[in-house]
Every structure is written in C-alpha cells, then in structure tokens.
Amino acid sequence: MNIGQLIKLERQRQNMKQEYLASGICVPSYLSRIENGLVIPSEDIQQHLLKRLNVPLDALNNDGDEAKLSYFKSLFKSVINSRDKQKAKSLYQDVHIYIEEHPFEPNRLTLLVMETRLMLMLPNCANEIHTNLAILEEFKKEMDTEQLFYLSTIQGIIAYQNNQFRQASETLTQIFTLIKSYRMEDWEMAELYYITSLAVLSESRYILAIDYVKSALSYFNQEILIERSIECLIILGIAQKHTGVIKEAVLTFEKAKDISSKIESSKFKRKLEHNLGACHSLLKNHKQALIHFQNSLNENSNPDDNIVTILTILKEYNKTSDIENAIKWLEKGLKLVELLSEKNKIFYYNHFVVYRTILYKEKDYINTFKSILKYFETNQEYKYCFIYANVFAKKLAEDKQYKLATVYYQTAFNYQLKQLNITSWEELS
Template identity: 30%
Template sequence: MKIGDRIRFFRIQQNKTQEELANGVISVSYLSKIENNQSLPSLEVVDMLCERLGIRFIDDEEPTLLEELNNWYKTMIDGDKAELERLYPILLDKASTTRDSTSLVYYMLFELRYFLHKRQYQVAKKLLNKLNEISDIFTEELNYYLSKFTGLSLYLEEKYSEAYDLYKKAESILIRNVFEKWEEADLYYSLGLTTSQLWKSSLCVNYTNQALAIYQAHYNYKRSAECQILLGITYRRSNEFKKAEESYLLANKIATTLNNANLKGFIHHNLGYLYSTQEKVDLAIKHFEKSIEVQTLLDDNNKQILPSIFSIIVELYNKNDAVNGIKWVRRGLELIEKGEELKEFFYHFKTYDYLLTEQTDEFEDFLKEDVIPYFEAQHNFKFVAEYAEILACYFESKYKYKQASYYLRISNKALKKISNI
C-alpha cells in the first residue's frame, strides 16, 4: 500500500478521526491530502503519524500470517467447525499485534466471513461498514472477497436479488484472476443457492453443475452431495420429477458412504416433498418419517425435525386422516419452546390443530390477526397464499362471500409475487 493508504487504513481501523490523528502534528486538510495520496509528506511528518498510529513506515508483508489466514478461511469453506473455533483466538491475537496492513485487511475480511458463519449479524455489519470505508484502496483480490461476503450478508438477510448482483460482481473478478479451484466452486455454489431462491431454474442448474464438476474432480464428496440436493430441488420445482429423484438418490448414496446422518435427514425430507408434489402420499410420509428418525439421533432439542413433522401433518390433513394428524400436531406443539425463531411452526401447528378439530370464531381471528400478518411480514408468500385460501374457504362455508372474496384476492396476490420472484 502507498503510505497515504496505510495511514488512512490504520486510522479507520483504530477508530480515530482525522482531527485526532492530525492534532499537534499537521492540519486536518493536509492529512486529508496525504491520505488521498495527493501530497507527499516529509519523512518527519510520516514518522510522527506512524508513531501515533503505532505502525512502521515500511509495509512488510507477513507471508506466514497470510498463509495461516488463508488456511483459516478454507476451514470455513470446508465446514470444519472445531478447527475454525480453535484457530480463531490464535489469529485474533496475531492480528491484534501485526502492523502489516495487507495481513490485517485479509484478517478483517475473513473475520467478516466468520461472523456471518456465526450469525453474529450486528458485529458483521459494523465490520462490513469499516471495510467499505477503505475499499477504494483494495486490490482486485480483496474486492473479490468483499463482494462475495457482502453477497453472503445480503443472502442471509433474504435480499436475494441484491445478493445475486454482488455475487456476479465477484464472479467478474474471479474470471479475470487466478483463484484456487475450491474457491471457484464455492462461489458457483453460492450463485446456485441464490438463483434457486430467485426461482431462476436454468441459471441455478448451470451454476450448480459448475460447482459440482469441480467438487467431483477434487473428490469432495460432501459438497458434491450438497450440489445434488440443490439440483434435486431445482428439478422438482421445474416438474422434472425423474431428474429430481435421480439427484436425491445420488446424494443419498454419497451420504450413506460418508455415514453423514445430517445429510441423510435432509435428503429424506426433500424426497418426501418430491413425492408429495406428485401426490404419492404414503411414499411422502415414509420419507418424512425417515428424516425425523435420522434427525432425532443428531438433534438434542429436535428443532431440525419440525419441518418434517409439519409436512406429515399436511399430508394427513389432505388424506382426511384427522386421528393421526392430531397426534402429529400434538407432538409438534410439545417440541416447541417459546422463542421467536419457532413462531413459524407454532402458527403452522396451531392452524392445523384447528383444521383437524373444530374451526371456530377463534380460528378465524387467529388466521386474520396472527398467522397471515406474520407470514406477510416475513415475505413468505407461499404461506400467505395457502392460509389466505384456507380462510377464504372457511368464510365461504359460513356464507360470508364478501370476506371469502377478499381473502381469495390476497391469496392470488401472494401467488403472483411468488411467480415474479
């Protein structure tokens, strides 16, 4: 980095204002010119500014630290949680003492990725803001990571269109430069996930296959299975049921070889949903139950099995099997602890509790005042459409045609939003 860039970087990194750094040394306007590389300061001024910041005049790269940082980042990509946590305090200590600006920028970028991995969004947001302040001095490689991690941040906020734009920006840098193949695959998989959320099936298949080809070439079986699952989801949405089944079964074969129960549980859930889409109710329930069986062995608090429980409830309701449906509703409600993150499943289970027992005025108020507004706030238009239609049918059965028409319009409006995603 140029000396002006280094001074600006460390000033921002240390949360110092220009006034604080310049005080007693030079004017603020002159410091601004130095930081923008518009003026070359004397050695005496450089020494005083560097001393105040606690840095060296020469920016000596620390190749050992850079290598350690890259290895730490790869553990995030590989999903090695134990090694990731073991290395974090070690690298935090080294980063807090280094005066090499290049190493420190890489640390900040990879720490941003770490905070996103930990779902510590507020901490990540502050760090992202700080990185954006100095992004004008970044190399293409640094801008690649900033674009990619910003894309991930937006993806986790469910801002999929914005995430896609940032991932595409990262891809344009990737094409012009040389990165490790595992990094290339991870970006394409991220693009596959994002285009899946945007319901851009052809793009999703394209990006996911690019990632899959790299993972297969490097014998990364777990990530290959994840790609097959994503392909299965995409094919199912496109009504290419045979291709979807083939992808899921390939993924299941890998998960069995790896003895990865977590993957197997996820695969069985998706197989259940695939067969449900084809109205193969008994086969769907069989796979949902298999998913629950596998996940129960892994998950002490059983939160991971809630989607499969809900799916079974829906299948039994459609099958008019109220007796078994109510049993599963009771099981689901018993598993739910009070907490915002589980509110979605409380609304699901409670709604079907009413549907499988008695639809009273309380049921009407519950859907109108709690359930539908909740899913609207979450922008989960699939369930807005479904529950609005259920309410419309309820009002129709009560001969309240005006209200039935109103909620049918809400359902249709939500369906249009899904198709336009």
Template identity: 25%
Template structure:
C-alpha cells in the same frame, strides 16, 4: 505495541496514506482522534488520500498512536494460514474453525497491511459462517470505508461475501448483483483455484433458484458440480446434487429430482454426514408430497427429524410442521395432534420462532374445526405476519382452506375474499415449495 524504530521510508510512499487509513478504521478512530496533537485533520486527510507524504517524524508518531508499523514483512506463512482457515469455512467443522479464528486473532497484530486486510475480509466470512448478521453488517460498513484500497483479489472476496450477506437478508436480487461483480473480478484474475470458481457458481445456482429462474440455476449448479466432481470433493458434489434436485422438482421433473437426491444420499452416506442426510431426507419428503405420495413423504420427514437432534430448534420444528401437513392430508388427526404436541413442547416464545408458533396455532383451530376463530386470527395476526415476512406458501394454503370452508357454509363473500387472496399470491410465484 509494534515497534516503529525502523526506517519508515521502506513503506511505499503512495501506499503510506492508504495503510494509515486502513489501520485507523480498524482501530475505530476518527481522523480527529489520530491527528490530535500531531498534525491537522486536513493534513491527515491529504496523507490518507496519498496527496502528500508525511515526514518520518510525523509518520512515527502516527504509527505509535495506531500501535502499528508500516514496515512490510514477508507474511506468506500467516497468509497461507488465513487461506486455509477460509477454505475450512466451507466445511461443518465448527470447533476447528472457531479455534483457528482465536489463534489468528492473537497473531494477526504483527503482520503486514496486506495480510491484515485479508484477515478483516475473512473475518467477515467468519461472521457469516456464524450467521451473525449484525457483526457482518458492521464489518461490511468498515470494509466499505477503505474499499478504494482493495486490490482485485480482495474486491472479489468482498463482493462475494457481500452477496452471501445480502442473500441471508432474503434480498436475492441484490445478492445477484454482488455475485455478478464478483464473477467479473474473478475473470480478471487467474490466481484463483478452480474450487473458488466452483463455489461462486454454486452461490449463483442457489440464488437463481430463489428467484425462480430455474434453468439458469441448473446451468450454474451443473458447472459447479463438474468442478467439484473433478477434484473429488464429495461434500460439495452432494450439495450440488441436492440443489439440482430442488430445481428439477420445481419444474415438475420428478424423476430427475429423485435421481439427484439419491445420488446425493449415496455421497452423504459415504461421508457419514448426518447434516446432509437430514437435508436430503427432508427434500425427498417434499418431492413425494408434491406427488401426493404422503406415506412416503412421512417416512422421509421422520428420518430427517430424527437426524436433527443436534440441529437448531427451527430446523426440527420445520420437520414437525411438514409431518403435521402430511398427516393432515391423510386426515389422521391423532398423528397430527401427536406431532403438534411435540412441536408445542419444543417451541418457545422467541420472536425468531413466531412463524412456527403461528403454524401450530392454525392447526389447533383446524383440528378443532374452529374456522370462525381461525378467520379472525388469520386476518388480525397470521396474514399480516406472513405478508411482512413474504411467506407466500402459508397464505395460499390456508386462504384456500378458509375459502373452501366458507363456500361450504354458503358464506360467499368470505369465500370470495379468501379465493381472491389465494389467487393474488399465486400470481407472485410459479411454485409453492
């Protein structure tokens, strides 16, 4: 427990209530838990809302129950360590990031309120870094309870991290709203480094790309790229080039797309960053596939796959699925079967990988020319799942495949159903990848 025998009056009177509220929420205590045997809940509520100030005796008892002191210390060293940890989360050095979290978690108990609040904010970013959406959600809910006592800088980080969380839920419209709030707060504060502004611009570019607003995505991504290039941040520059390549591909600017990817490839090679290299090869594969250069696409997808040995199973299955599609275009059933068997060996029945389980099942039917059974399974299982997950591309691809089959069999009612389904999905988007 942090000692409370110093003079509590040193804490700013109008801040005392906010600080008590913050630590109470941090300790997962209700007002009744904190007030019990010391003061009434209504009186504690007034204190937390800064409507009244507690006596030194009451404050001492409340602090003892919370296990904190409201005597503010100079914690610039710890705050600098927090900022360093936050910046490190933009890299892929997971071992160091986790190590820093464990160290900070041990030392943070004895710091002042402001520093502790930054720890809570950056802890949210850490949970997002781990892609732990459940803990991220709980942290957001906790932060929302004392959102009113965050200053401009803290609010900026909260809105930015909330945007990342919302993006991870595929709610891109909601993510943009939080990013816009963060941008307004960033413009009100001049203390942020240019790298912070660049990272926000990159997030804008990423999110606008997902909403098919390609021109504005290119604008924001180019702004981010200029800042990262000026500071010789090669990794972030490469990420921007990849995003620009995706944007140019989506509007049919294939030459500019390839140029961006190749620039990103040079940067990733100089960094020896296999994660980026795998990502670039994968996107080059998609670019060549869109141009019906299937043999070139296969080369890139294979290079991407073999760089993913240490990556997630989902990432490897994605490469395998793309390879199956390319060999299917070439009507090479032997290679389709080879990669399908590889995927089947890797996959398990976890819910998270159901998408690829369905993709592989579809190709099992296609390779055996069993369109009648595919029709049944597509309507009963695959289509409802794709619609629920808002996976438009497989609906379009396989609806067209089924429509062509039934048309060739003179089953025009079935063919009409699938052509209509394909058309309705095409209306929802302007690109397929």
C-alpha cells in the same frame, strides 16, 4: 497501499477518530489529506502518528511477506473447500494476530478480506464483521478484482443469512460481471457457484439454481470433496423437485444418500430423508413419504429442526384426510413450538394455528386467518400469504360467504404477484 491509506486503515481498525489521531500533531484536515494520498507527510509527522497508533516505527519499512500471504491463501483454500469450522477458527486467529503485529503490511486489504470471510464461519462475530465491512467499504476504490470478488461474496452471504434473498442473489450474480475479464481460481469459482445456487434457490429461481449448482458439483466431484458434493446434490434435488421432475429428484436424493452411506456419515441423513419424503408425497406415495419423514425425525433431537418435519407429517395426514393422526401431530407440533427459539416460535405457531382452525372447525376463523395473513405479510413471506389466503377463500366459499371468498381469492393472486416480484400485467407474458 501508500502510507496515508495504511494510516487510515489502522486508525479505523482501532476505532480512532481523525480528531484524536491528529490532536497535537497536525490539523484534522491535513490528516484527511494524508489519508487520501493528497500529501506525503514529513518524517516527523509520520513518527508522531505511528506513535499515537502504537505502531513500531520500523513498520514503514515492511515490504510485505509474500511467502506468508501465500501460506495463508493455501490454508484459506483448504478451509473454504472443507467448511471445517475448527480450521477456520485456527486460521482466523493466525491471520488476526499477523495483522495486529504487521499493521502496515502492504497486503493488508487482502488479509482483512480473508479475516472477514473466515469470521462468517464462526459464531458470535457479528460486531467484528460489521466493523471490518465498514473499513473495507472505505477502500473499495483501492481494491483489485480479487479483493472486490471476496468483498462482494461476503456481502452476498450476509444478505442470504439475513433472509434477504433478492439482495443476496443480485449481489452474487453481479460478481460474474465483475470478474468477466479476470481469471479466478477454480475453487473460488466453485464456492461462488455454490453460494449463488443457494441464493437463487431461496428466491425460487430453480432453473438458474440447477445451472449454478451443477458447475459447483463438477469441481467438488473432481477434487473428491465428498461432503461438498452431497451438499450440491441436495440443492440439485430440491431444485428438480420444484421444477416438477420429481422422479429425477428422487434419484438425486438417493444418490446423495448412497454416497453418504458409503462414507458412513449421518450428517445429511435428516435432510435427505425429509426431502425424499417430500418427493414421495408429490408422487402420491403417501405411505412411503411418511416412512421417510419419520426416519428424518428419528435423526435429530433439535426442536428447531424437528418442527419442520412434524409440520410436514401433519400436512401429509391432513392431505389424506386422516383427521385422527393429523390432530395427533398437530398437538405434538403445538407442544414443541414452545421449545423453539423466539423467532421460530411465532413463525411456526402461525402455521400450526391454520391447521388447528381447520381440524377443530373453529367458528372464529375469519379473525384467525386475518391475523395469520397480517403476520406473514408483515414479514414479507408472500409464499405463505398466497397459500393461506387461498385456504381462507376456500373455507369462506364452503360457508357460502361467496363475496368475501372472491375478495380473498383476489388477495391470494396479488400475493403471488408479490412473491414473483411482478408489478405489471405485461410481466406475466
């Protein structure tokens, strides 16, 4: 990076306006030309700019500490592979301090990208991440392939965390084109495969998720990163379940459970038991399914996690027409909903209201279903719109309201098209 770019980067990091930095030194338009590399400032102007930025004058003589960068990269690899939050926090602090103490480090962009990626693993860093991303976007044209790789990965992860799954998968899959003629290290590719598998899985692109996660799994197995391998097996099992190879999914989850047991870890037990329950439910092994769901429930006391399992147990009892137990778990769910975070409270309340309406045979179900569909449509949760529009249509047909039932069967079909992002009939072929 040249002197102008480094001045610009440091000014933005300090959230300083061009007008303020230039005041009494040069006109803002001249500073803009300096920052864009169109002119080289005189030594006098350089010194005045550095002084206002509170940067030591000898910072310009910094040739970069390649050994330090190599050290940071080595630790960065370890943190990303292990997903250890404590290590992430420690490395983030070290990188942050180094950046502050070496504002004109030639490898500044690489360090800034690294710092931002580490922030994603830490709580309460949203504002800092936003600030860093705004700076990095300004320097995209100056970035090399490796820096662009990490910037795009960060943007994909953020989109995924914000439930913008289509944007996440598009951003992440585009990275493979970006690095087509560039050799990233195996651990970097494994992380990309892993993150992309999560994004496409959330978008219901299960075959693609299987391809990506198998690539990640191969690396994690080779490096004996056991917990990462278990995470991959869980993704693989979920994708297999959704593609209809249920018995293969059961074997995958059982394998993950066996590995987890051998390392005496309970970290994944709740998720594994829940998914095994879901598989056995699809195989009509209802008794076995309920055992796994109950095991999952016994592993956690977090309401936001337990509500998922309680809803699933309610579904299982309702599916087998065990109304007494279905009502019992409905009431448990409605009580637990009150303890959830605000966002989850509304989301799960709408799910439980569907079952309350059905199980208690509420008379004013039409307005209830309309309200539920409006909520899920507003939040673009088309999967649930499709499901509950079908439930609504079936209920209307049972009450001999055939005309309205037909309307909602058509509505359900339209929701399914939205879920699949299909805009014309030709795309159905």
